[in-house]
Amino acid sequence: MKQQIGMLMQLTALTFLPMLILWQLNFGFQLIWMPALTVAGIVVFWVGTRLREST
Numbered sequence: 001m002k003q004q005i006g007m008l009m010q011l012t013a014l015t016f017l018p019m020l021i022l023w024q025l026n027f028g029f030q031l032i033w034m035p036a037l038t039v040a041g042i043v044v045f046w047v048g049t050r051l052r053e054s055t
Contacts, residue, residue, distance in 0.1 A: 006051030013045035 020037055023029075 002051045002054050006048040009044050009048030013041045017041045
């Protein structure tokens with residue numbers, strides 16, 4: 001079960017980060033949000049990786 005949740009978290013991060021770039025280019029938002037949301041996406045991906053590697 002942890003591996004499936006980890007895979008879902010990684011898929012979410014890999015979907016969210018390119019959409020974040022497109023959203024910024026189309027609509028724009030304050031500069032502080034881009035690095036904060038990018039770091040959040042990296043953390044979600046890292047936690048997903050840890051869950052997938054756990055036994």
